[in-house]
Amino acid sequence: MSQRQNSVTFSTSLLPLVSVLLFCASLSSAAAQSCGAHGVAVQVLGSGGPELADKRASSSYLVWENGQARVLIDAGGGSALRFGESGAQMSQLDVLLFTHFHVDHSGDFPTLIFSSWFGDRKRPLPIYGPPGNDFMPSTTEFVSDFFGDKHGAYRYLSELLVPGEEGSYKMEPHNVIADATPVPAFRSGNLSTSAVRVIHGAVPALAWRIEIAGKDIVFSGDTNGEGEGLVRLAMNADLFVAHNAVPEGATGIERRLHMPPSVIGQIAADAKVKNLVLSHRMLRTLGKEDQTQSEIRKRYAGPLAFANDLDCFPVK
Ligand SMILES: [Zn+2]
Numbered sequence: 001m002s003q004r005q006n007s008v009t010f011s012t013s014l015l016p017l018v019s020v021l022l023f024c025a026s027l028s029s030a031a032a033q034s035c036g037a038h039g040v041a042v043q044v045l046g047s048g049g050p051e052l053a054d055k056r057a058s059s060s061y062l063v064w065e066n067g068q069a070r071v072l073i074d075a076g077g078g079s080a081l082r083f084g085e086s087g088a089q090m091s092q093l094d095v096l097l098f099t100h101f102h103v104d105h106s107g108d109f110p111t112l113i114f115s116s117w118f119g120d121r122k123r124p125l126p127i128y129g130p131p132g133n134d135f136m137p138s139t140t141e142f143v144s145d146f147f148g149d150k151h152g153a154y155r156y157l158s159e160l161l162v163p164g165e166e167g168s169y170k171m172e173p174h175n176v177i178a179d180a181t182p183v184p185a186f187r188s189g190n191l192s193t194s195a196v197r198v199i200h201g202a203v204p205a206l207a208w209r210i211e212i213a214g215k216d217i218v219f220s221g222d223t224n225g226e227g228e229g230l231v232r233l234a235m236n237a238d239l240f241v242a243h244n245a246v247p248e249g250a251t252g253i254e255r256r257l258h259m260p261p262s263v264i265g266q267i268a269a270d271a272k273v274k275n276l277v278l279s280h281r282m283l284r285t286l287g288k289e290d291q292t293q294s295e296i297r298k299r300y301a302g303p304l305a306f307a308n309d310l311d312c313f314p315v316k
Pocket residue numbers: 049050059102104105222280
């Protein structure tokens with residue numbers, strides 16, 4: 001099959017030129033092969049938000065290690081198609097992590113699960129995400145809302161969830177109760193994950209840190225950037241993926257839900273992250289990259305890139 005590999009350009013300032021050149025060289029050498037064939041890489045499956053006119057899949061990321069797609073973070077609409085285009089297989093995943101259950105982060109979940117029905121997955125699939133409240137289901141509720149045997153919308157696939165039903169592997173959903181101090185979640189071999197609660201209006205939401213083969217990758221998820229948790233979680237991360245959902249100067253509900261570029265830049269600087277990727281790009285931020293970059297540059301000087309679907313970021 002053909003692999004789409006979009007070229008990735010980082011802009012840099014104030015960094016020693018040599019480290020910039022090394023980082024760019026690693027990106028271009030990786031572009032000739034599938035993402036993460038050697039070492040650790042993050043592939044952006046969905047770089048957009050809820051809109052469709054942006055022609056981007058909604059939020060979703062893969063963490064690759066040595067040719068294995070080991071962690072999936074979120075599964076917004078369109079991400080299942082991108083998952084197939086990436087060459088990943090559901091049987092490879094060690095864990096699926098959710099930041100929250102807005103549609104643009106979770107809409108393709110049943111599509112991915114049903115696709116695995118036709119694959120060769122045998123081992124359980126752990127699924128970790130936030131707890132619920134009056135507005136949103138918990139992770140365990142979310143999975144059973146689709147696949148529970150009594151009331152699940154797709155209860156014809158309940159053998160993927162219900163203990164005792166035979167015929168397939170099982171999903172194993174977990175609710176992660178976190179606050180501003182990182183709490184450990186899934187762990188297996190050279191892979192461990194931890195989360196903090198982040199503020200995203202009234203929606204229970206997590207940011208995730210993934211440590212894999214000695215590399216540290218942090219995903220902000222959707223958040224307005226309030227509180228200390230995200231800086232703690234992202235401290236010294238090799239790669240920080242932050243969501244660029246609103247432009248500088250946003251007010252009202254947009255600002256209560258999302259962090260503007262100045263806040264992203266401050267968090268990246270405070271946490272001393274080594275590389276910054278901006279994703280969850282929306283019509284209100286697309287075309288404003290220069291302004292976004294200059295706001296971030298007032299605070300953070302490290303390599304910075306704007307994500308597109310299927311971009312591959314090797315983590316050196
Ligand atoms: Zn979102």
